[in-house]
Amino acid sequence: MSAHNHSAMPSALSQTLQPLQTQWTRLAPRERRSVALAGALLLLALVWWLALAPALATLRNAEAQHHTLDAQLQTMQRLQAEAQTLQSQPKMGFEEALRALEASVRQRLGSTGQLQVVGDRATVTLKGASADALARWLAQARINARALPSEVRLVRSPGAVPAGGPTWDGSLVMSLPSR
Incomplete structure (x- = not known):
């Protein structure tokens, strides 16, 4: 300028x-x-x-x-x-983890969950499982059986919502400690 x-x-x-x-x-x-x-x-x-x-x-x-x-x-x-x-808990073997997972399915999911084992993986099939029971079972499976979900396919159960909240159908593939 x-x-x-x-x-x-x-x-x-x-x-x-x-x-x-x-x-x-x-x-x-x-x-x-x-x-x-x-x-x-x-x-x-x-x-x-x-x-x-x-x-x-x-x-x-x-x-x-x-x-x-x-x-x-x-x-x-x-x-x-x-x-x-x-992390501080001792390592768990496959058989011990499987027994703990089976017990948790019976205890937390009852007739709404079925367990099938193939190799080092366990598949839990759900039919009408309540959200609360599913959450408690997942926590117990993680802590007691050292099992973690590797695949999850869940859908809300069709029909009316019961008083306890929605229920879920589907499957969860859980990874267990190796043999």
Whole structure:
């Protein structure tokens, strides 16, 4: 930019503001105070909406977020302790794991689960198993039999939902410790 163009900018600005300055000087002192007060109120409202209100909302929500994060931390610590417990348990052989898995199917799933074993994998076929029983059985199978699901194909059972919640049909392929 040349010096001539650079000095033209303030001149253009002052020409644009000239009618406002003229109007300002025509106002009575009382009107000037009123306009200044309205401008100050507008500026204050703008500062409130852009700076203070979001900060106060964050502050109001901080305690709830803190409780949520505490609950998540406790869950993670519980899962960590459970993982460490599982890691510290002695290795389990295939036969022992299979017996524990069979017992868990009988105990937790009853007539809604059938177990078939092929090689190092066990397939559990479900017919009308409740979500609660299925969740408890999975936990027991993981802890007692050291069996983990490697394939899961579940669908919600057709028909009316019983009082205990939906039931599930399908199959789970569980990996057992090698022979």
